[in-house]
Amino acid sequence: xxxxxxxxxxxxxxxxVTVALAGHLAVGSFLIxxxxxxxxxxxxxxxxxxxxxSGGLFxxxxxxxxxxxxxxxxxxxxxxxxxxxxxxxxxxxxxxxNVLGLPWLFADGFAVLILAVFLAINLRGxxxxxxxxxxxxxxxxxxxxxxxxxxxxxxxxxxxxPLDDKGLAxxxxxxxxxxxxxxxxxxxxxxxxxxxxxxxTLPRALFLSVAIVTLVYVLVTIGSQMLVSDDVLVAQKEVxxxxxxxxxxxxxxxxxxxxxxxxxxxxxxxxxxFSTARQMHEIxxxxxxxxVFARSRAGLPVxxxxxxxxxxxxxxxLPDITALLTFGSAxxxxxxxxxxxxxxxxxxxxxxxxxxxxxxxxxxGALVILLVELVLHDRATLVLIGVSLVSVSALRYAFVRxxxxxxxxxA
Numbered sequence: 001x002x003x004x005x006x007x008x009x010x011x012x013x014x015x016x017v018t019v020a021l022a023g024h025l026a027v028g029s030f031l032i033x034x035x036x037x038x039x040x041x042x043x044x045x046x047x048x049x050x051x052x053x054s055g056g057l058f059x060x061x062x063x064x065x066x067x068x069x070x071x072x073x074x075x076x077x078x079x080x081x082x083x084x085x086x087x088x089x090x091x092x093x094x095x096x097x098n099v100l101g102l103p104w105l106f107a108d109g110f111a112v113l114i115l116a117v118f119l120a121i122n123l124r125g126x127x128x129x130x131x132x133x134x135x136x137x138x139x140x141x142x143x144x145x146x147x148x149x150x151x152x153x154x155x156x157x158x159x160x161x162p163l164d165d166k167g168l169a170x171x172x173x174x175x176x177x178x179x180x181x182x183x184x185x186x187x188x189x190x191x192x193x194x195x196x197x198x199x200x201t202l203p204r205a206l207f208l209s210v211a212i213v214t215l216v217y218v219l220v221t222i223g224s225q226m227l228v229s230d231d232v233l234v235a236q237k238e239v240x241x242x243x244x245x246x247x248x249x250x251x252x253x254x255x256x257x258x259x260x261x262x263x264x265x266x267x268x269x270x271x272x273x274f275s276t277a278r279q280m281h282e283i284x285x286x287x288x289x290x291x292v293f294a295r296s297r298a299g300l301p302v303x304x305x306x307x308x309x310x311x312x313x314x315x316x317x318l319p320d321i322t323a324l325l326t327f328g329s330a331x332x333x334x335x336x337x338x339x340x341x342x343x344x345x346x347x348x349x350x351x352x353x354x355x356x357x358x359x360x361x362x363x364x365g366a367l368v369i370l371l372v373e374l375v376l377h378d379r380a381t382l383v384l385i386g387v388s389l390v391s392v393s394a395l396r397y398a399f400v401r402x403x404x405x406x407x408x409x410x411a
Contacts, residue, residue, distance in 0.1 A: 001191075001271070002209035004137040005184025008268025010213065011144065011220050012261040013091045014178040015244075016237025017322050018221070019230050021174035023166030026225070027218045032175035034214030036366065037182040039359030040336045041210050043343035044189050045203035046352055054192040057339050058283060064346050071288045073338055075396050078289075079388065080331035081276040084183055085269060085312030087324050089115050092265035093316065094238040099258040107238075111316040118269045119309035122277070123300060136267040143260030144220050147241070150248035151223025159226055173373050176366035180328035181217070184268075185209050186336075187275050238321050277304035290399060323381045330370055330385055337363030 018026045047060040057077065061070030093111030097104060185206055188195075195201045224233060224244035233240045245257025281301035284294035293304050318324055340359035347353050374382035 002185040002188050002205060003212055004140070004267055005187050005271060006182055006209065006213045007137070007140055007144075007216065008088060008184065008264045008271070010181035010264075011217050012095070012241050012264050013087055013321060014181045014325055015221065015224060016233045016240035017325055018174045018178050019225070019240070020234040020237060021166065021177060022171045023230060024160040024163050024225070025166065025168075025171045026174065026221050028171040029174035029178065030181075030214060030217040030221060032172065033179050033182050034210060034217070036175075036179065036336070036359060036362045037185065037210045037214070038207065039355050039362065040340055041185055041206035042203075042352070043340045043356045043359055044186055045206050046347055046356070047339070047343055048189050048192050048202055049199050050346065051192075054190055054194070055282070056186065056189045056279070057335065057342075058279075058288070060339070060342055064342060066342075069338070072393075072396055073335060074283050074288060075392055076331060076389075077335050078276065078280060079392050080183070080328060080335060081272055082308060082311050083315060083324065083328040083331060084180065085115065085272050085276075085308060086315035086318070087180060087321075087328055088265045088268045088272065089312060089316035090238075090318070090321055090324055092262055092269070094321075095242065095258050095261040095265070098239045098242060099255070099262075104238075108317045112313045114266060114269060115309045115313045115316070118266070118273055119305055121270065122273050122305050123302065136263060140260055140264045140267075141216065143256055144216055147227075147245050147248045147253065147257055148219045148223030150253075151226040151244070152219075154226050155222075156226065159229075172366075172369060176333070176370040177322070177326050177329055177373070179333055179366060180325055180331075182210070182213070183328065183332045185213075186339075187271070190275055190279055273305060273308055276308055277301045280304040280307075287403070323378070323384065326370065326374065326378070326381055327385055327388075330367060333363045333367040333370070337367065 015026075018029050022029045044056075047057075051059050051063055053059065058070050058074040061067070061073060089111035090107075092114045093107035093109070094104065096110040096114075097107040100106075188202060188205055188209075192198050192202060195205075220241075224241065227244045227247035232243055236243045239258075239261075241261060242254055242257045244253075246254035249256065278301055280289060280293045281296065281304055283289045284291060284304075293301065293307070295301075295303055315324065315327075337360055340356045340363060343356035344353050344360055347356060371382070374385070
């Protein structure tokens, strides 16, 4: 489940953007992102064991005596999942338009359509939305492995010369900009109560999933760069992996790569809608979200599902994948940084605190680098992020004030 969650919006979405920023050293960006994700996985594992229950960061902060921070972070995290849904919808829309030979104008329509389809599926109940995640992940990884293997069969060091064509700064900026590709492993912490021997299973699942996904990203990136030039990957950044597939196996490879991307995006949309809507329902029952999200019909969090699908579709219509990836990366770097900081404060032992401390500093450093990059080169996205965060904060403030003045109305 964790591997599927990360790959669902990962390499299919970020390959072209990473190469554009990091050039021949694009794999370095994925290695840096993997190291940050691994430290954060350690923090989630330790905090989950300490809490002994499902709930994620919202529960961890409340248990540690930081209820206000937990409530605000829960709002921010839900916003992050909205952006993640937008990334998956954007990816599906552009791969669908590309494979059908339609103008990019149709991509927005396909993005809205796929979110509407999975909203309808989830509204039919758990049985309808419970796709075989194991099979979906297997197909995705098989597609990635096939294209990458063909690329490695044509391995030539000269294609990556000079290695530092974009400089080390580009590698670091890329690792921060595409960090959203590692979002997904933390969803396992919401299912702690459903795991067999969770204190044993969860840490291993988290560490193995991050390691596997990092390896997949590295192999796919190198394999793709062996098949097509960086210029092609950058020019077709929305559908870069389809270009690699076509170079590997011709028309068949193009269709296989596109199918893998469509399947990956679809399963990620389904999983994110399913888990996030239920998380919103639980938080609303704790009176930390508006009461409307606590309502359900036939056991389904209908309001939360509709909210996520509608606003995810709205953000999916942003004109550039880079803005969405940057947006999502900023949110999850902030949330994961908070997780690492909390773990550093509450865990005992030098090494557990040191690993979490590294994760916090790495997340903070990546977030600062990302914001500086936006100030210098993309102020429009920075303004969008700022307006969105101010809006989330204002809505949260208004909700708290309303609760204090009329506590019964949200019950």
